[in-house]
Amino acid sequence: MMKNRQHIKWGFLFFFLPVVLWLFLLIVLPHLELLRLSFTKANTGKLTLDNYLAFFREPIYWLTFVRTAGYSILVTFLVMVISLPVSFYISKMVRGRMTGALMILILVPFWVSELIRVYGWMILLRESGILNHFLVTLGFFKEPVEMLYNDITMIMGLVYTSMLFMVVPVIGVMDDLDNSIIEAAYDLGASKIAIWRTIIIPHCASGLVNGGIIVFMLVLGSYLTPNLMGGKNSLWFTEQIYNQIILYFNWNQGAAFGFLLLALSSLIIWVLLKLTKQNLKEVVKK
Amino acid sequence: MESALSVQNVTKRFGDFTAVDQVSFEVEDGKFFSILGPSGCGKTTLLRMIAGFYKPDGGTLLFNGKNMDGVAPNKRPVNLVFQNLALFPMMNVHENIAFGLRRRGERGPEVDRKVRSLLERVGLPESGKKQISQLSGGQKQRIAIARCLIMEPTVLLLDEPLGALDAKLREHMKVELKTLQSQVGTTFVYITHDQSEAMVMSDTVAVMNNGHFEQIGTPQELYHEPKSSFVAQFVGNNNKLRVRLHRDAEGDTIARYSDRYDFKLAQKFEQSGLEDEYDLFIRPEAVIINPGEGRENFQTVPVDVTSILFDGGNSRLMVKPLGTEGELVVALPQTREYDSIRSGDRIQVGWDLNKTVCFKRSDWKLYDEE
Ligand SMILES: Nc1ncnc2c1ncn2[C@@H]1O[C@H](COP(=O)(O)OP(=O)(O)OP(=O)(O)O)[C@@H](O)[C@H]1O
Ligand SMILES: [Mg+2]
Numbered sequence: 099m100m101k102n103r104q105h106i107k108w109g110f111l112f113f114f115l116p117v118v119l120w121l122f123l124l125i126v127l128p129h130l131e132l133l134r135l136s137f138t139k140a141n142t143g144k145l146t147l148d149n150y151l152a153f154f155r156e157p158i159y160w161l162t163f164v165r166t167a168g169y170s171i172l173v174t175f176l177v178m179v180i181s182l183p184v185s186f187y188i189s190k191m192v193r194g195r196m197t198g199a200l201m202i203l204i205l206v207p208f209w210v211s212e213l214i215r216v217y218g219w220m221i222l223l224r225e226s227g228i229l230n231h232f233l234v235t236l237g238f239f240k241e242p243v244e245m246l247y248n249d250i251t252m253i254m255g256l257v258y259t260s261m262l263f264m265v266v267p268v269i270g271v272m273d274d275l276d277n278s279i280i281e282a283a284y285d286l287g288a289s290k291i292a293i294w295r296t297i298i299i300p301h302c303a304s305g306l307v308n309g310g311i312i313v314f315m316l317v318l319g320s321y322l323t324p325n326l327m328g329g330k331n332s333l334w335f336t337e338q339i340y341n342q343i344i345l346y347f348n349w350n351q352g353a354a355f356g357f358l359l360l361a362l363s364s365l366i367i368w369v370l371l372k373l374t375k376q377n378l379k380e381v382v383k384k
Numbered sequence: 385m386e387s388a389l390s391v392q393n394v395t396k397r398f399g400d401f402t403a404v405d406q407v408s409f410e411v412e413d414g415k416f417f418s419i420l421g422p423s424g425c426g427k428t429t430l431l432r433m434i435a436g437f438y439k440p441d442g443g444t445l446l447f448n449g450k451n452m453d454g455v456a457p458n459k460r461p462v463n464l465v466f467q468n469l470a471l472f473p474m475m476n477v478h479e480n481i482a483f484g485l486r487r488r489g490e491r492g493p494e495v496d497r498k499v500r501s502l503l504e505r506v507g508l509p510e511s512g513k514k515q516i517s518q519l520s521g522g523q524k525q526r527i528a529i530a531r532c533l534i535m536e537p538t539v540l541l542l543d544e545p546l547g548a549l550d551a552k553l554r555e556h557m558k559v560e561l562k563t564l565q566s567q568v569g570t571t572f573v574y575i576t577h578d579q580s581e582a583m584v585m586s587d588t589v590a591v592m593n594n595g596h597f598e599q600i601g602t603p604q605e606l607y608h609e610p611k612s613s614f615v616a617q618f619v620g621n622n623n624k625l626r627v628r629l630h631r632d633a634e635g636d637t638i639a640r641y642s643d644r645y646d647f648k649l650a651q652k653f654e655q656s657g658l659e660d661e662y663d664l665f666i667r668p669e670a671v672i673i674n675p676g677e678g679r680e681n682f683q684t685v686p687v688d689v690t691s692i693l694f695d696g697g698n699s700r701l702m703v704k705p706l707g708t709e710g711e712l713v714v715a716l717p718q719t720r721e722y723d724s725i726r727s728g729d730r731i732q733v734g735w736d737l738n739k740t741v742c743f744k745r746s747d748w749k750l751y752d753e754e
Contacts, residue, residue, distance in 0.1 A: 282470035285435055286484035286535065287458045296483070300474040 136353035149354035159338060159355075166335035167362055169249070170318040173256045177313050178306055180257065181264040186298065188265075189272040190280075201269075208262055216326045219255055220246060247329030255327040260316050264309035271305035272298075307374050311367055318363050335359055386449050388413040388571040389434070389462075389539045394443035396429050403429040405595040406443070411539065411573060411588075416565050418574045418582040421592030422618070427575045428467065430592075431541050434573070435464040447538050458487075463532035467543040469524055471516045477503075477527055478512035484535045502530045506564070522553050529564070539571045546581060558584050579619050583607070591615050613743035616665040623671075623712050625664040627742070629653060639664050639742060642708040647683050650737040661745040668700060669715040670739040673722055674732055684734035687712065689727055701725065703733060 139146045153159045188200045207215055222228050223245040230242040245251055275298065283293045299306070324334035335355070342352035387410040396404040403426040411417040419427050432438045434445060436457035445452040447461055463484075472480050481499045503509050506526040511519070519527065525545055532540055546554045546561075562585045565572050576582050582589045583603040590600040591614070599611045610616035617624065627639035627647065639647045639662065647664065675684060687703035690711065699716040714733055716722060725731065 276468070276470060278466045278468055278470040279472060281437060281457070282464070282466055283472070283483070284457050285437075285464050286531070287487040288483075289458065289487070292487055297472065297474070 132353040132356060135350045136357050138350055140348055140350045149351050150358070152351060153354065153358060158333075162333045162335050162338055163358065163362070165333065166318065167366065169253065169256075170314055171366065173253055173260065173317045174310050174314045176253070176257050177260055177264045178310060181261060181268050181309070182294075182299070182302070182306075184261075185265055185268040185272050185302075189269050190275075190277065204262055204265055207258075212259065212322050215259065216255065216323055219251075219258075219327060223251060246327060247332070249328065249332050252324050252328035252332050255323045256317050256320065259320070259323055260313040263312045263316060264306075267305040267309040267312075268302055269305075271302050275301045303374055307370065310370060314366065314370070315363055318359065386413075387411055387446070388415075388448060389417075389573065390444075390446040390449075391430075391434070392444040392446070394430070394433060394440045394445065396426070396433055396438055397441050402595055404433065404440075407592075407595075407597055408443075409590055409597065409600055411571055413571055414569050415587045416562065416572045416574065416585055418576060418586040418589045419592050420576055420579055420582040420589050420618070423577055425592050426595040427577075427592060428543055431464065431543050431573070431575055434539070435462055435541055436460050461538040463535050463537040463540055465528050465532055465540070465542040465545045467545075467547060469528040469545070469548075471524060471528055471531070473516050475516075476512070477508075477514050477516070477519070480516065480527060481531050481534055483531065498534055502534050505533075505568070506530045507560075521549050522557060525549065525557060529561075533568060533570060537570065539573055542572060542574045544576055545574075546576070546578075554578075554581075561585060583619070589619075591618060593618075610665070610741060613663055613665075613746050616663075616741055616743060621668055621713065623666045623668065625666070625710060625712075626745070627662050627664045628659055629662050629742070630659060642705070642710060644707055645685060645705060647740075648681075648737055649740065649742055650681065651742055653742075662742050663745050664740055664742045666712070666735055666740050668713045670735050671712065671714040671733050672735065673701070673714060673716070673725070675734040679734070679736075681737040682734055683737060684732050687731060687733050689725060689729045689731060691727055692716070692725065703731070706730075 136149050137145055137147070139148060153163070184204075188197055188204075192200065220227070224230075225242045225244045225246075227245075229245065230239070233239045234242055279301075280293060280297060283297045288296065319336060321334070321336045321340065324332060325337055328334065336359075339352050339355045339359070342348045342355060389411040391410075392408050393406050394404060394408070395402065395406055405426075407430060409417075419430065421427050429438065433440050436452065436455060436459075452460060472483065475483070478496075478499055481502060482495050485495050485498065499512065500509070503512060506529065508523060508526060508530075511523065511527075516524065516527075528545065529540075529542075546557050549557060558581055561574075565585075574582070574585065583606075586603060588600060589603055589606055591598045591606060593614050599606060599615045601609075606615060606619045610619060616622055625639075625641050625647075627641045629649075630638055630640060632638050632646075637649045637651065637653045639649055641647060641664070649664075675682065686706045688706065689701055690704050691702045693700045693702065694716075697718060699718055701714040701716045703712050703714055704710065705712065712733070716725075
C-alpha cells in the first residue's frame, strides 16, 4: 500500500515537472521580466510609471486601444451570431455523412497558414482582384473599386479567421440538445424565434462562452489580419506594441502596452463570464 | 355531438415503406382513447401527424370539426407528451409549466396562479423551484403532463409516457393518469404497447398492427370478441391451438386438432375456407377444470397436468391434451377446490363453445412477448 502510493507520486512528478518547467521558463519568467521592464525607464533602468502614463497622455495610443477592444467585441459577437445557424445546420439539419463533409469544409482553410488565407482574401478583393474583375465585366461597376484596407474588410477577415473556434464548441453542445426538446417547445406554441431564444441559445451558452473567450483572445491578439487587410487606416493595438519594440527599440514602452492588453482581455472575459453567469472552471471543463 | 378529434384515412409513407396506412377513427370529447400496438407498428408516426410534426401523405385531420391541413404544430390546439418526456433542462419546474402560457403572451400573477393550481392537481405543490434533474422518474412524468394540460388542449396526446418507469411505479401511474383524466375532463389519446395499460385506462382502444387498425372497441369488446387473429393474440393471454376445419354430417363446423380431437365450434364458416390452416383461441379462464357431465354446447378434453404455476390470484395449470404435444394454459382459481391436483394427474378440462374464437392462421411477430 505504502509502496504503491510512492509509485503514484513519482509517476505524477515525472509528467508534472516538464509542464511546470515549460510554464515557468516560457511563460512566467518572460512575463516577470516584461513586467519589470514596463516599470523601468529606458536606458537608465530607474523605476517609473512613465510608460503607463504615456499611454494615457497620447490619444493615438488609447484611441487605438479602445478601437481594438471595441472591434474585438464586435467580431466576437458577429462570430457568435453567424456560428449559431451554421452549427444548427450542421448538427441538426443534415444527416450522417454530410455532417462530416461540412465539418471538413470548415476545417480545411485552417490547414494553411493565416498568411496564405489573408493573401487569398487580398487576391480576391484588391483593386485588380478577381471580384472587381467580375463586377466590372458584368457591368455593376464602371471601374475597379479598392475593397481592401478598410474596417469592414478587416472585420470580415477577422470573422472568417476565427469562425472555426466558435463553430466547433457550439456544435459540441448542440449535438447534446435532444431534438424532441425543440419539438416540445414548438408543440407548446413557441415560434421559431422563441425556440432560439428560450431553448437553443440557453442550451448552447456554455459553448458560446467557451468559443467567445477563444475568439476574443485570438482577435484581440491578432496581428497579421488587421495589419494586412486593414492597411494604414485601421490601426490595431498589437501594431503599436510591434512598433514600440521593433521600430523604436523601446522595450519598456512595448512591455507596458503588452500588460495593458493583457489586463484588458482579462477584464473583458471576466465581464463576459459575469454577464452570462458562467463560471470559468465549468466552461474550461466542458 | 362533434368529435374532438376525427382522423380520416390518414396515410404516411417513408420512401417505399408505408408506416401508417389509411387509418380512421373518431374520439369523442372527454374520452380516453388508446392506440395499442407492438413496437414499430406506426404509433408514434400517427401521433406525430396529429401533432403536426409530419405531414400526412393522404387523408384528413379534424379537431372539433376544423381541418388541420397546413396548420403548424405551434398553432394546433393539441399538445404532445413525448416518449422521452422532453422537459426543458435549462428551466426549473415552474418555468417548464409556464412555458406554453408565456408563448401565448400571458404574463403576471395569473400565470403563477395557474401553474400553482396545476402543480397541486398533479400532486407536486412544492416543487416549482426544483430543477428538472432533481425530479424522480414519476415526478418528471407528472410535470410533462402538467406542462401540456396548462394549455387546455382540445386533445392531449401521450406517447408511451410510462415506458421509462419501473413496473411498480407504472402500475401506480396507470391508476393516477386515469383519475387525472376524469378530473380534468381533457380528451386523451394515449399510445402504448402494453395491453394492460390500454385496458385499464381507456374508454376505447384501437389495436394497431403494421400501420393499420385491426379493431376499435371497448376493452371488453376487444377481449371477448376479437375480430382478428392478431387482436386475439395481442390483447390478453390466449391459448392458441393449431387446427384444421371440416364439416360434419349435420353441417356444423368442426376444428380438428392434432389429427385426434374434433372440437365443435359455435362460429359458422364459409365453405371455401374449410380444411385450411386455422387457429383456435381459448382464454385460460374460459377453461373449466373437471367440468362434470351434462353441459350444453360444451367441449371436454382429457389432459395430463404438466406443471402447476402458483402465483396467487393469477395461478395457472399447464396441461397437455392426451396424445398430443400441445400445451394449454388453464386458470387455476384459488378457491381451495383444486388443491388436490398434482403435477402428472390426468384430469378433464372443458370450455363453452361460445367462448372460443377461430381465425385463419396468420403468424405475427410479437415484439412484446415477454
Ligand atoms: N423518419 C423516418 N424515416 C423512415 N422510417 C421511419 C421514420 N420514422 C419511423 N419510421 C419507420 O416507421 C415505422 C413505425 O415507426 P414508429 O416510430 O411510428 O413506431 P412505434 O409504433 O412508435 O414504435 P415504438 O413502440 O417502438 O415507439 C418503423 O418501422 C420505423 O422504422
Ligand atoms: Mg413510438
